[in-house]
Amino acid sequence: MSKSRSRKNRSARQKQRARQDAARAARAAAGMCPLYGLNLPYSGYREWLTPIDGAQLPEDTPQDLADFSKRLQRIAPLYGGTLPLAAFYLEQQISAGVLRLESTADPSVAFEVDLPDMATVLAETAPLVGDDLPPGDVDEDTGELLHQLHALGALVLDDRHVLRLSVQA
Structure with missing residues (x-):
């Protein structure tokens, strides 16, 4: 039986x-973001959420939650309107100003990088950023670029919420 x-x-x-x-x-x-087509083994890509554009939060909503909701609505178009749960985790790291990155020497090791340091690295290495970053908006623009790379599948977050480069065949 x-x-x-x-x-x-x-x-x-x-x-x-x-x-x-x-x-x-x-x-x-x-025509959704390329992340949809990937079959990633991480839990942050099992659930996809669609923020409601223009949704009104209750008046007693804490300010930090209201600000976070607005940021998610702002980045939703980068993901085709529907975000993987991993995008929330990435946004939390961006909001905190510290990113957890995988070590290329040992993938089991993660290290923390401040967002301004990441902006410097991206400005030096990524032609998408170059000299176009306005000095006052470095954190916001860096965060948006990270979300764009994430939406394209170039960066993924593992189950420890550590950013990893994604090499696709």
């Missing part, structure tokens, strides 16, 4: 996986 139950559960898992794959393919075909 346990064998048939096992087979039934396996079948149910296969059906669920097929539904998830079909939904992922439909989102990718609809």
Whole structure:
């Protein structure tokens, strides 16, 4: 009896996986951000949320939550209107001003980089940024560039919420 139950559960898992794959393919075909088409093994990419544009928060909403909601609505277009849960984690790091990056020498090791230091690195190495960063908006522009790279699938967050470079075949 346990064998048939096992087979039934396996079948149910296969059906669920097929539904998830079909939904992922439909989102990718609809022109959503490239992250939709990737089958990333990290938990931050299992749930996708759609902020409601122009949604009114209750008056007693704490200011930091209201500000965070506004930032998410601002970055939603970078992800095609629907954000992976990992984008929330990335935005939290950007808001805190400290990014957790994977060590290229040892992927199990993460180190912290201040956002202004990351802006300097990006300004020196990324032609997308160059001299176009206005001095007063370095953190905001760097955050937006990080979200753009994330939406393209060039950066991903693992289950420890550490930024990793993504090499796609």
